[in-house]
Amino acid sequence: MVTQDQVSKAISELLVPGVGRSLTDLNLLKSIEVADGKVTVTVANAAIGEGTQDWIRTKIATSVEKIADGLEITTEFVDAKPTDVNQVGKVIAIMSGKGGVGKSLITGLSAVALARQGKSVGILDADITGPSIPKMFGMKTRPISSKSGILPIISHLGIEVMSINLMLENEHDAVIWRGPVISGAIKQFWEEVLWGKLDYLLVDLPPGTADAPLTVMQTLPVNGVIIVSTPQELASMVVRKAVTMAQKLDKPVLGVVENMSYLEIPETGKRMELFGKSRGQEVADAANAPLLATLPLDPKLAALCDAGEVEKYSTPEFDAFSKAFTEIALKSLKSNHG
Amino acid sequence: MVTQDQVSKAISELLVPGVGRSLTDLNLLKSIEVADGKVTVTVANAAIGEGTQDWIRTKIATSVEKIADGLEITTEFVDAKPTDVNQVGKVIAIMSGKGGVGKSLITGLSAVALARQGKSVGILDADITGPSIPKMFGMKTRPISSKSGILPIISHLGIEVMSINLMLENEHDAVIWRGPVISGAIKQFWEEVLWGKLDYLLVDLPPGTADAPLTVMQTLPVNGVIIVSTPQELASMVVRKAVTMAQKLDKPVLGVVENMSYLEIPETGKRMELFGKSRGQEVADAANAPLLATLPLDPKLAALCDAGEVEKYSTPEFDAFSKAFTEIALKSLKSNHG
Numbered sequence: 131m132v133t134q135d136q137v138s139k140a141i142s143e144l145l146v147p148g149v150g151r152s153l154t155d156l157n158l159l160k161s162i163e164v165a166d167g168k169v170t171v172t173v174a175n176a177a178i179g180e181g182t183q184d185w186i187r188t189k190i191a192t193s194v195e196k197i198a199d200g201l202e203i204t205t206e207f208v209d210a211k212p213t214d215v216n217q218v219g220k221v222i223a224i225m226s227g228k229g230g231v232g233k234s235l236i237t238g239l240s241a242v243a244l245a246r247q248g249k250s251v252g253i254l255d256a257d258i259t260g261p262s263i264p265k266m267f268g269m270k271t272r273p274i275s276s277k278s279g280i281l282p283i284i285s286h287l288g289i290e291v292m293s294i295n296l297m298l299e300n301e302h303d304a305v306i307w308r309g310p311v312i313s314g315a316i317k318q319f320w321e322e323v324l325w326g327k328l329d330y331l332l333v334d335l336p337p338g339t340a341d342a343p344l345t346v347m348q349t350l351p352v353n354g355v356i357i358v359s360t361p362q363e364l365a366s367m368v369v370r371k372a373v374t375m376a377q378k379l380d381k382p383v384l385g386v387v388e389n390m391s392y393l394e395i396p397e398t399g400k401r402m403e404l405f406g407k408s409r410g411q412e413v414a415d416a417a418n419a420p421l422l423a424t425l426p427l428d429p430k431l432a433a434l435c436d437a438g439e440v441e442k443y444s445t446p447e448f449d450a451f452s453k454a455f456t457e458i459a460l461k462s463l464k465s466n467h468g
Numbered sequence: 469m470v471t472q473d474q475v476s477k478a479i480s481e482l483l484v485p486g487v488g489r490s491l492t493d494l495n496l497l498k499s500i501e502v503a504d505g506k507v508t509v510t511v512a513n514a515a516i517g518e519g520t521q522d523w524i525r526t527k528i529a530t531s532v533e534k535i536a537d538g539l540e541i542t543t544e545f546v547d548a549k550p551t552d553v554n555q556v557g558k559v560i561a562i563m564s565g566k567g568g569v570g571k572s573l574i575t576g577l578s579a580v581a582l583a584r585q586g587k588s589v590g591i592l593d594a595d596i597t598g599p600s601i602p603k604m605f606g607m608k609t610r611p612i613s614s615k616s617g618i619l620p621i622i623s624h625l626g627i628e629v630m631s632i633n634l635m636l637e638n639e640h641d642a643v644i645w646r647g648p649v650i651s652g653a654i655k656q657f658w659e660e661v662l663w664g665k666l667d668y669l670l671v672d673l674p675p676g677t678a679d680a681p682l683t684v685m686q687t688l689p690v691n692g693v694i695i696v697s698t699p700q701e702l703a704s705m706v707v708r709k710a711v712t713m714a715q716k717l718d719k720p721v722l723g724v725v726e727n728m729s730y731l732e733i734p735e736t737g738k739r740m741e742l743f744g745k746s747r748g749q750e751v752a753d754a755a756n757a758p759l760l761a762t763l764p765l766d767p768k769l770a771a772l773c774d775a776g777e778v779e780k781y782s783t784p785e786f787d788a789f790s791k792a793f794t795e796i797a798l799k800s801l802k803s804n805h806g
Contacts, residue, residue, distance in 0.1 A: 265705060309647020339642045432700050
């Protein structure tokens with residue numbers, strides 16, 4: 131007779147429409163019973179609307195029939211909320227007191243680095259009033275939502291993304307919200323999105339030290355913080371405010387990334403310090419954390435982001451950053467789930 | 469006998485300590501009476517502490533004695549709040565949905581442009597969680613405050629500045645505030661700071677379209693908005709959210725400034741488009757406003773800002789921007805006070 135494992139394997143090949151991950155990866159598969167000539171599959175219906183339930187029921191029947199010919203196949207749905215099934219290993223917030231230092235970019239690149247290592251990664255775009263993650267990954271699809279939750283959008287590399295910009299009719303629409311509403315949206319992204327099983331959730335914080343970063347730090351189980359800065363003294367001053375905030379809230383600073391450290395002039399190959407001498411080590415010392423990388427301002431990267439192709443980026447500098455970041459992300463953090 | 473005008477002129481040479489502007493410029497001189505062998509000067513005591521009152525009384529006596537020998541000179545103080553005496557001609561908000569596009573820099577340069585034209589200018593730094601105006605102007609002094617108000621700090625060119633960073637013990641301290649507290653601070657900067665008579669008050673908004681920009685737009689009599697963008701499509705998308713916000717709140721967009729449009733390579737003199745093709749005209753068209761300037765990324769300017777010497781900046785590009793900006797600021801706005 132067919133085994134549980136065989137049924138599980140057959141089901142794991144189904145990718146849930148709208149999110150493109152399996153029931154197993156989304157942690158929706160509750161149980162498989164094989165007994166008395168019957169196969170019973172129980173699925174949590176978190177963030178799964180009725181149409182998708184029908185699809186899942188049909189697909190499970192077709193896939194299992196092939197290996198368990200003649201058995202009666204039943205799929206049962208049990209009520210669940212995303213918070214019942216989400217299993218997020220480590221939450222890392224990407225922070226910077228100052229805007230425009232490339233915090234979203236570093237979030238995107240960090241996710242790419244982890245995904246290339248085979249890790250399952252999500253990005254929660256907490257920059258509610260200036261969201262730039264979807265654009266960078268070329269995402270235009272509206273997320274599917276039902277009364278039991280919202281499905282994230284998935285990138286080419288399999289990175290799950292949730293951002294307010296995915297929810298707007300028009301990407302130029304302004305989100306004119308007061309602090310408490312913004313905090314509410316971030317909580318919703320954490321509690322009502324079906325993240326499923328993730329090794330890492332990266333949170334792209336808005337600049338500053340006001341509501342949104344505060345809400346993330348206080349609501350989500352943030353395991354560590356990455357600080358992004360640029361060489362300009364003015365920027366590093368404001369960035370150090372973010373360091374102070376992380377320290378006050380008892381969140382370990384995992385590392386500092388200095389962005390836009392220099393520009394390589396194409397014609398001459400010379401490095402030009404656009405914003406003055408590097409201050410990354412200084413900021414890292416103040417944060418009592420390692421300087422993970424000093425990245426150049428790279429016009430090719432800006433172009434890739436505009437084209438929605440950040441996942442294609444590959445340079446020696448990025449590889450060095452990837453290595454330093456994934457090492458720290460893998461080693462220095464204890465997972466929330468064992 | 470001495471005339472009112474002569475007394476007024478003698479008094480106008482006194483610069484109030486801590487702010488360095490005259491009683492007339494601060495609009496604190498309520499009346500001058502010359503009658504019956506007596507000179508009576510009435511001064512509003514908005515934001516003036518007791519020590520400063522004594523200073524003013526003594527200085528008025530000494531200055532007026534010289535021209536009105538033998539007359540009895542009395543200075544009377546009447547209770548007043550900054551809102552009773554402030555006379556701000558035009559309020560211009562500098563806005564940008566995206567951080568790090570150089571919004572604070574454009575605010576600073578706009579103030580310098582107006583000050584060089586002989587206008588009296590103030591800057592209200594509404595970027596409460598990422599304030600960078602004081603650094604740029606090299607301001608380190610703590611503002612003097614009394615129970616009736618706060619005195620702004622004045623720059624070399626005479627620009628009045630109020631910023632949360634002037635209030636902190638340590639410039640790296642983080643302001644971890646929830647939205648309503650931030651809104652409260654901005655209202656306080658408007659209502660409790662003795663701006664006096666100003667032709668222009670420029671408001672440096674934080675990035676985004678949340679509490680702080682919303683409070684400014686709804687609390688202050690904003691006459692117009694300057695939008696700052698950069699060529700990157702990602703930035704211009706977020707900036708267009710700011711345009712949408714200004715339009716929804718019925719604030720006229722006076723013009724668009726594109727910053728970091730290009731870099732001039734020192735060795736070759738060539739222009740390099742760091743963030744892709746200029747999109748300034750596109751943003752300006754969306755805002756239905758003129759493109760005031762496309763400014764280069766200038767490492768010299770970054771260095772001046774770090775050194776607190778933004779007021780020394782002078783390049784042909786800046787002069788062109790100054791001309792365009794002051795023209796629009798002078799012509800297209802009706803003053804709040806006749």
